Amino acid sequence: MEKFTDKFIWKSLKEGDLNAFSVLFESFYPKLHSYGLKISKDVTITEDSLQDFFLYVYEHRESLSDLETIAPYLFTSYRRFLLKMMKKNAKLKYSDYSDETIVDLKFTPEELLTNQETERFKNENLSELLNKLPKRQKEAIYLKYYSGLKAKEISEIMGVNYQSVLNTLHKAIKSLKEEVAIIKLFN
Secondary structure, eight states: OOOHHHHHHHHHHTOOOHHHHHHHHHHHHHHHHHHHHHOOOOOHHHHHHHHHHHHHHHGGGGGGEEEESHHHHHHHHHHHHHHHHHHHTTTTOTTEEEEEEEOOOOOOOOOOOSHHHHHHHHHHHHHHHHHHHOHHHHHHHHIISSSOHHHHHHHHTTSHHHHHHHHHHHHHHHHHHHHHHHHHHHH
């Protein structure tokens, strides 16, 4: 099938085109599934919520806003949908200081795995370093480097302004570089 623009797929979906829905589902299910697992840490909750989310999108397609790019909308909406489902299931503890939930993602060595053993060792160390980052920085890194989203899209998903995303990514990378420098000193 020819690669259509996000705008075309979204418009077709809103008009009830099942092929557009299928393209949307096949294109975004794997990325949203991976993101959902990072948030919920539960395969069943992730899969159930993702199925319900896509059903919700299709059932409410006529009332959806027009979009130029689909990814930020789906990541943002799915994140809210999943957190609401988790809250309903009493699986998530909300902090007292904010109405907004900050998700705590965990990186695994498998996500960074390559074919060479030396790379595997580096990846295990990198996953440890990534997991030491503050929650916001981990989420920004995940969305940027593992989901391939742009800073503007990440700002929409995380509900922060564009500059905050850039600052968060910068702080995360700076922190990782400092940790790597310290490790190199002791090796």
